[in-house]
Amino acid sequence: MTDQEYTKKITQFMESYSELVQRSLDERWVKIPLNLYDAEVYEVIGGLLARQATLSIQLAQNPMIWNPHIAPLILRSMTDAHITLAWILSEDFEKRAKQYILYGLGQEKKLVEHLKNELEEDADIQSLIDFKEKWIEAQRYPFLTEVNLGSWSGSNTRVMAQEADCESLYKFAYEPFSAVAHNMWQHISVFNLKQCTNPLHKYHKVPVIHDVPLSEDYVFRSSKYLSKSFESFDKKFELSIDIQLPIDWYLENIEKVYNEGNV
Numbered sequence: 001m002t003d004q005e006y007t008k009k010i011t012q013f014m015e016s017y018s019e020l021v022q023r024s025l026d027e028r029w030v031k032i033p034l035n036l037y038d039a040e041v042y043e044v045i046g047g048l049l050a051r052q053a054t055l056s057i058q059l060a061q062n063p064m065i066w067n068p069h070i071a072p073l074i075l076r077s078m079t080d081a082h083i084t085l086a087w088i089l090s091e092d093f094e095k096r097a098k099q100y101i102l103y104g105l106g107q108e109k110k111l112v113e114h115l116k117n118e119l120e121e122d123a124d125i126q127s128l129i130d131f132k133e134k135w136i137e138a139q140r141y142p143f144l145t146e147v148n149l150g151s152w153s154g155s156n157t158r159v160m161a162q163e164a165d166c167e168s169l170y171k172f173a174y175e176p177f178s179a180v181a182h183n184m185w186q187h188i189s190v191f192n193l194k195q196c197t198n199p200l201h202k203y204h205k206v207p208v209i210h211d212v213p214l215s216e217d218y219v220f221r222s223s224k225y226l227s228k229s230f231e232s233f234d235k236k237f238e239l240s241i242d243i244q245l246p247i248d249w250y251l252e253n254i255e256k257v258y259n260e261g262n263v
Contacts, residue, residue, distance in 0.1 A: 157170065
């Protein structure tokens with residue numbers, strides 16, 4: 001298969017994958033037993049699910065970021081979103097969803113105060129402040145909105161993962177991808193340094209921008225994390241979904257990229 005043929009097939013595959021993800025999200029939202037008297041709770045879990053779907057689609061549609069520098073940043077966000085969603089759904093999801101909202105409103109209120117106190121007066125800045133204040137006020141009176149300087153859940157991600165039965169995901173995905181997100185030595189040493197070839201320099205390492213291979217395996221991983229979120233959602237609301245999970249569809253169809261048939 002030529003590079004041109006491969007590019008065409010993998011592009012068709014990723015377009016079909018993205019369409020599947022969109023249909024999967026839509027079907028779940030249609031089937032969920034929505035309580036309009038407590039709509040904000042459902043907005044949280046629906047929004048988190050849509051966030052997962054968005055990240056997976058964006059990764060699938062942008063092959064140039066299928067590399068160990070950029071793709072792990074997206075996968076780290078997806079593992080974090082899944083742990084958050086799974087923890088909210090695992091127990092008293094109405095209360096936990098509201099905690100999530102209140103923390104976000106508090107963080108936005110804090111940012112508004114920073115904008116007011118630390119930046120010079122400017123028409124654009126004032127427009128931004130007005131927009132953010134109206135956004136907060138539409139959901140909660142500002143004087144009732146508290147700024148929480150700790151974790152939104154009152155716990156850390158590791159404990160949340162344990163309580164939501166996601167400890168393996170935390171150990172083998174969240175933590176490794178965190179090394180990329182936080183620019184830690186185990187990533188920098190491998191991907192942004194190389195050994196000096198001058199023996200008089202004691203083979204110290206020097207900075208480098210490596211050419212790194214692209215791999216669709218990152219999209220496969222995103223399909224796995226998205227599927228975990230769909231499964232948590234389906235289990236909580238006892239949904240029967242006709243569309244395949246993204247990971248099952250991916251595994252069933254990826255071989256067609258290397259064969260003569262179309263996806």
